Amino acid sequence: MNMNGTDIALKIENVTKAFGSLKILKGVNLEAKKAETIVILGRSGTGKSVILKCIIGLLTPDSGKIIAFGMDSHNLTKEQRPIFRKKIGYLFQGGALYDSMSIRENLEFPLIRQEDYQGELLTDKVISALRSVGLESAIDKMPSEVSGGMMKRIALARTLILEPEIILYDEPTTGLDPFTSKEISELIIKLKEERKVTSIIITHDIPCARLVADRVVVLKDGIFFKQGTFSEMESSDDEFVRGFFDFK
Numbered sequence: 001m002n003m004n005g006t007d008i009a010l011k012i013e014n015v016t017k018a019f020g021s022l023k024i025l026k027g028v029n030l031e032a033k034k035a036e037t038i039v040i041l042g043r044s045g046t047g048k049s050v051i052l053k054c055i056i057g058l059l060t061p062d063s064g065k066i067i068a069f070g071m072d073s074h075n076l077t078k079e080q081r082p083i084f085r086k087k088i089g090y091l092f093q094g095g096a097l098y099d100s101m102s103i104r105e106n107l108e109f110p111l112i113r114q115e116d117y118q119g120e121l122l123t124d125k126v127i128s129a130l131r132s133v134g135l136e137s138a139i140d141k142m143p144s145e146v147s148g149g150m151m152k153r154i155a156l157a158r159t160l161i162l163e164p165e166i167i168l169y170d171e172p173t174t175g176l177d178p179f180t181s182k183e184i185s186e187l188i189i190k191l192k193e194e195r196k197v198t199s200i201i202i203t204h205d206i207p208c209a210r211l212v213a214d215r216v217v218v219l220k221d222g223i224f225f226k227q228g229t230f231s232e233m234e235s236s237d238d239e240f241v242r243g244f245f246d247f248k
């Protein structure tokens with residue numbers, strides 16, 4: 001969506017959020033361009049997931065605005081709500097699938113909820129989403145029968161099925177071996193190149209960030225206090241920023 005003549009897909013303006021007296025977000029600002037991949041770095045428990053939940057509408061900011069596709073995420077009309085929700089995909093931290101449903105049913109679920117798909121068309125959509133993560137063969141398995149890495153890819157397929165324009169990833173590669181992690185990173189790149197998807201990715205996985213990030217932003221004390229390219233951040237003169245890259 002074109003906003004004010006620029007190619008901004010998502011704009012976060014001065015967002016604050018507290019839980020009781022605990023102020024987590026103190027004025028978060030971010031503009032993501034269409035097809036841009038932004039990686040968020042930050043210490044555990046400092047509000048990274050809260051930011052994504054504010055974008056998707058699971059949490060309401062105390063103040064500030066989140067604008068995407070010309071819509072204000074917290075002032076949506078009844079008509080806008082499902083459109084907004086469909087255009088933004090969210091990959092949960094942990095990638096949860098419904099345990100009691102097969103992979104096929106897990107993938108059908110968002111489609112049946114959002115749109116009027118049935119029969120063969122529904123199956124085609126499910127197969128095509130699974131194909132894009134290389135897991136067509138898992139369609140009739142149960143979540144308990146697939147590995148952790150497969151689970152993450154299937155959760156991504158479920159996010160892809162509604163063809164979102166923005167995808168929010170909460171630690172998409174955590175707990176995966178370096179090879180599987182690289183496969184996920186390559187998928188993120190493919191979505192950017194083929195579908196011009198805008199991605200916001202929370203990760204502690206530095207090799208993944210190196211592969212995917214157009215820009216890295218660092219959350220500290222409730223704001224994005226530094227940002228730049230991967231190599232700028234890696235060689236930052238700020239010790240806190242460098243700490244994310246330095247394992248020695």
Ligand SMILES: Nc1ncnc2c1ncn2[C@@H]1O[C@H](COP(=O)(O)OP(=O)(O)OP(=O)(O)O)[C@@H](O)[C@H]1O
Pocket residue numbers: 019024042043044045046047048049050051093
């Ligand atoms: N719904 C909620 N109610 C109360 N407090 C919350 C809620 N959601 C998050 N918090 C608090 O907000 C803070 C930030 O949580 P958040 O989940 O965003 O951390 P994070 O940066 O994603 O950490 P991690 O890297 O461990 O996932 C934490 O102190 C958490 O306890």
Ligand SMILES: [Mg+2]
Pocket residue numbers: 048049050093170
């Ligand atoms: Mg988190």
